[in-house]
Amino acid sequence: MHELGVTFTVIKRVEEVAKENNVKHVSKVTLSLGEVSTVIKEQLIDCWNWAVKNKSEVLYGATLDVEQIPAITYCEDCKGEYSTVKYGKTCPYCNSKNTWLKQGNEFIIKDITVDE
Numbered sequence: 001m002h003e004l005g006v007t008f009t010v011i012k013r014v015e016e017v018a019k020e021n022n023v024k025h026v027s028k029v030t031l032s033l034g035e036v037s038t039v040i041k042e043q044l045i046d047c048w049n050w051a052v053k054n055k056s057e058v059l060y061g062a063t064l065d066v067e068q069i070p071a072i073t074y075c076e077d078c079k080g081e082y083s084t085v086k087y088g089k090t091c092p093y094c095n096s097k098n099t100w101l102k103q104g105n106e107f108i109i110k111d112i113t114v115d116e
């Protein structure tokens with residue numbers, strides 16, 4: 001399952017940051033996830049909840065917060081911006097296909113919350 005691999009990647013990265021900063025326990029991790037990213041939020045949270053109970057001491061019981069970034073496509077021809085999920089690759093203003101994804105494919109560790 002793709003989400004499990006992603007979960008381990010995030011845990012590894014957070015553990016590295018915790019070690020660099022002498023942090024003993026992380027209580028919450030916030031991710032920014034693009035709307036059209038290949039990661040499914042619900043599955044990611046399921047994997048996370050399992051992994052933090054079984055695979056990590058630093059992250060034991062830590063909460064995962066996922067902030068979704070809306071997908072926006074930019075049109076080169078009319079310089080318009082529109083919702084990728086709603087209209088796909090065709091610009092709803094001028095019908096051009098000369099468009100590209102401006103945002104929405106992100107997968108970023110945005111914030112790490114540690115115990116006081």
Ligand SMILES: [Zn+2]
Nearest residue numbers: 075078091094
């Ligand atoms: Zn357009």
